[in-house]
Structure formats: C-alpha cells, structure tokens
C-alpha cells in the first residue's frame with residue numbers, strides 16, 4: 001500500500017495494482033507515476049509473478065494527468081524536468097501488463113492503458129485524448145500509440161476533436177481486446193492474467209518482445225527477430241516440457257526456465 005496505489009496478489013503468479021485517488025478520478029500526478037513505475041519494476045524482478053494487472057475504480061481508470069499539478073508549470077519547468085519521461089520505465093517492464101479499464105480513461109489515463117500489452121474494458125469504459133480542449137497535445141504517447149493501435153483516421157478524429165469513445169467503439173477500432181460487463185471486469189482480467197502467468201515465463205516475455213518489435217522495425221527485421229527468439233526457446237526446459245506434454249497428452253508443468 002502506498003499513497004496512490006495498492007498492490008495485491010489476487011491469484012497465483014498474478015499481481016494487481018489498483019489506482020487509489022478516486023476523489024480526483026485517479027488523476028495521474030508525479031507521485032502516481034513514481035509509485036506505478038517503481039511497483040511494476042519490482043514486480044518485474046519477482047520470479048513468482050507472471051502477469052500484472054493495472055486497474056482503477058468503477059468510475060475512472062484515470063481521467064488523465066493531473067491538470068491541477070500541470071496548470072502552473074512553465075515551459076522551462078516541464079522541459080527541464082522532461083515531464084512524463086518517467087513513464088518510459090513502463091516500456092522496460094518485461095512481464096505482460098494488462099489494463100483493466102472501467103469508466104474514464106482520458107488523456108494520460110488512455111495513454112497509461114495503451115502502455116500495457118493487453119487492454120480489457122468494462123462496458124462502462126470511455127476512452128479519449130481530450131488534451132486539445134486544454135490547449136495542449138498528448139504528452140504520454142497518445143499521438144503515437146493511439147495511431148499505431150487504431151490508425152490515422154480515428155486517431156486524428158480523437159486527438160483533434162477531443163471526443164470520447166465508448167468501450168464498444170474502442171473494441172471495433174482495435175484499441176481494446178475484449179469488453180465485459182463492469183461487474184465482471186476484475187474477474188476477467190485476473191483470469192486472463194492467470195492464463196498468461198501459467199505459460200512458460202520466458203516464452204511469454206519473448207512473445208511480448210516480438211509483438212512489440214513489430215512497431216519498431218521493418219517486416220524483414222521483425223521476422224528475423226521473431227525467428228531468432230523462436231530458436232532460443234529451444235534452449236529452455238519449458239520448450240522440452242511443452243512439446244513432451246503435447247506428445248504424452250498431458251498438461252505441461254512449466255519451470256519458467
């Protein structure tokens with residue numbers, strides 16, 4: 001438990017980080033950033049954790065970066081401190097990250113969800129990049145990750161108008177992987193996390209690396225990267241066990257090594 005988040009273990013090999021600033025709709029101030037990045041880095045080092053879920057409250061995953069904290073800042077302040085660069089630490093987390101989103105995921109909230117590997121939405125979720133209505137633009141990756149996730153037409157629409165889309169439109173656009181009733185959100189997210197965490201840990205991390213590489217490389221380079229990772233799975237116990245278990249018609253017992 002910290003001031004802005006709680007950390008639980010709702011299932012075997014699964015960690016749950018919950019944002020706990022409900023009165024401010026989980027607005028992301030610098031302290032939240034420090035606590036989430038520190039918590040995820042620590043959980044990433046824990047060999048007993050195979051997936052991490054990040055969630056908010058029923059009303060808001062997060063309604064954006066903290067406007068009250070940002071409002072008085074000058075260019076010199078935000079440039080000198082390289083505001084929001086601290087969130088880059090989340091990209092270095094190798095454990096699969098799942099965003100479980102109910103209610104508002106606006107601005108930095110939408111951007112935080114997009115830093116995760118998988119996005120599961122409650123039917124109450126609302127996504128948007130409303131920065132333009134505040135006279136600014138996205139600053140935690142919205143213009144880049146949203147465009148990669150849903151394409152230029154929709155990303156321009158959301159970033160230029162500041163409009164909000166509901167969970168079903170977000171699913172149709174490819175921003176979220178599944179939509180569930182709000183009451184089932186955490187159960188669904190924990191279930192998905194448990195499934196991922198039951199897989200070979202090195203294989204899950206390699207899948208994450210390989211899929212993410214698709215956004216950073218040409219097709220030829222990406223295919224080579226994937227193939228070399230695939231080759232390296234043959235150095236693991238889990239490849240031997242996974243294939244032996246298939247042949248012997250039994251469930252695998254992965255050692256995560």
Ligand SMILES: CC(C)(O)CC(=O)SCCNC(=O)CCNC(=O)[C@H](O)C(C)(C)COP(=O)(O)OP(=O)(O)OC[C@H]1O[C@@H](n2cnc3c(N)ncnc32)[C@H](O)[C@@H]1OP(=O)(O)O
Pocket residue numbers: 023024025027028063064065066067068104106107108109111130131134136137138139140142
């Ligand atoms: C990281 C970047 C650079 O990309 C930028 C950003 O993230 S900029 C921020 C983008 N987000 C927004 O513009 C959304 C701001 N919030 C709202 O528009 C509304 O709060 C709402 C539509 C999400 C919900 O409206 P409503 O139900 O009427 O609740 P409120 O009374 O407005 O809010 C309750 C309470 O929360 C505070 N709040 C909400 N959002 C933020 C925020 N982003 N930063 C700081 N505080 C926020 C709001 O001020 C209220 O608190 P009190 O004033 O009552 O103390």
